[in-house]
Amino acid sequence: MGTRLRITVLGRLAVSRGMLTAAPSAPKERKLLAMLLLGHGSPVPVRQLVDELWGSSPPRTVRTALQTHVLNLRGMLARQLHIPGDRVRRELIVTGNEGYQFRVGDADFDLYEYHRLAKLGESELRAGHHLGAAESLRTAESLWTGPILPDTKHGLPLQCEITRLELQRDMVQELRIESDLALGRHRELLSELTALTLARPFDERVHEYLMTALYRSGRTIQALQVFQRLRTKMAQEMGLEPSRVIQDLQRRILGATAYESIP
Incomplete structure (x- = not known):
């Protein structure tokens, strides 16, 4: 196809080729493109696409309607x-026996790069x-530039x-915070963690x-206040006590004599 494609879905939904950018404006075409891209290069079943576009109220000629939206997306x-x-x-949005497939090929796809980096970072x-x-x-x-299809x-x-994907993004953030804590970047993390x-x-x-970040920054009282606020909120709104893990952390902070003693 000549110039390598650039595909983004973690924020702005778009397909680019050199200086050219294609971004559908019609809601159903936007959802259709998102579904195909989030299919990770595998065929997306017709039933799944129908459920997304029409929910429990598909038109009587639903297959024809879906084919029309696919045709519109291809044309755009x-x-x-x-x-x-x-x-x-033939090469991009392909019709198969199992449904429709967006063939990513060697495109620069932010979702693929995100998964690669997340797996590498965890390892x-x-x-x-x-x-x-x-x-x-x-x-x-940083590849997440905004919410997916917010409008x-x-x-x-x-x-x-x-x-x-959002739950995985939270996990990636937590793993990065663990890495930063291990590197001693306690003070740099305070505003983000707050x-x-x-x-x-x-x-x-x-x-x-x-x-942990507060304690290692020399702010023992504030670290204990964080625990107390959590405990109070959980008791008042959920009728629960914090887990044993965080209670153990509180006890270790109370009994510690040096900042380095808190893992």
């Missing part, structure tokens, strides 16, 4: 990327290579896939990170 890519329509049909962290892990995971995080109402299939505890008020893991 052909026009905006200056690619012959027959090549888009580096487990091997104790904290600097490399922090760099790989931070680069993976389009999601059906259940697309929402499930987006939720899965914001995270506000955004995820019952997430004990991020509270553990903040307590």
Whole structure:
């Protein structure tokens, strides 16, 4: 196809070729493209696409309607990327027995790069290579430039896939924080971790990170206050006590005599 394609889905949904960019504006074409791209290069079944585009109220001529949206999407890519329509049909958005497939090929695809960097960073962290892990995971995080299709109402299939990716993004962030803590970047993490505890008020893991970063920064009282706020909120709103893990961290902070004694 000549110039290598650049595909983005972790934020702006677009397919680019050199200086040309194609981005569908119609909601159903946007959702269709997102579903095909989030299919990781595998065929997406017709039933799944129908569920996303029409939910429980598909038109009587649903296959014809789906074919029309696929045709519109192919035409948009052909026009905006200056690619012959027959090549888009044969090489990019392909019809198969199992459904429709977006053939990514050797395109520069942000989702593929994100998964590669996340896997690399996790491996580096487990091997104790904290600097490399922090760099790989931070680069993976930077590929997320915004929410996926924020201005389009999601059906259940697309929402499930987006939720899965968002949970993985949270995991990547936590692994990068672990790497930064291992590198002694405690003070640099304080503002990020404080914001995270506000955004995820019952997430004990991020509270553990903040307590650790505060303690290692010489702010023992503030570290203990973080635990107390979490404990109070959980008791008042959920009728629960914090887990044994974070309670053990609180006890170790109370009994510690040196900052280095808290892992």
